[in-house]
Amino acid sequence: MNDELIERVAAHIARYLExxxxxxxxVEGVHAFWIGAQCAQESLDVTQAALEYxxxxxxxxxVPVGNRMLWRAIRQSDRAGP
Numbered sequence: 001m002n003d004e005l006i007e008r009v010a011a012h013i014a015r016y017l018e019x020x021x022x023x024x025x026x027v028e029g030v031h032a033f034w035i036g037a038q039c040a041q042e043s044l045d046v047t048q049a050a051l052e053y054x055x056x057x058x059x060x061x062x063v064p065v066g067n068r069m070l071w072r073a074i075r076q077s078d079r080a081g082p
Contacts, residue, residue, distance in 0.1 A: 001049055009039045009050035014059060017073040024063070024072035027051060 016034040017023060025033065031040060031047040039046075051071050054060045061078065063070045 001046065005042065005046055006049045006053055009035055009042060009046055010053045012036055012039050013047075013050055013054060017060065021073050021075070024070045026068050026070060030071055 012035040013030060023034070027044065027048050030051060031044050035047060035050075051060065051062075055062060055071075059074070060071055061074050063072065
């Protein structure tokens with residue numbers, strides 16, 4: 001897969017979360033609503049790879065809900081220690 005494309009989609013996701021910090025969605029929702037029309041034309045696999053890239057960077061997290069995975073920004077409360 002094209003690293004440049006993944007990074008471009010990841011940047012779209014990061015910008016979306018900067019504007020909508022409380023957003024959370026499945027990979028399908030991220031693909032359809034967060035990344036914009038130009039990137040949404042790319043494969044769902046690219047969106048998944050971009051989410052995993054952001055997860056590795058520590059920019060987002062995933063939360064299991066039932067048998068689905070929601071993706072969202074890391075919030076201050078997630079970083080709070082004991």
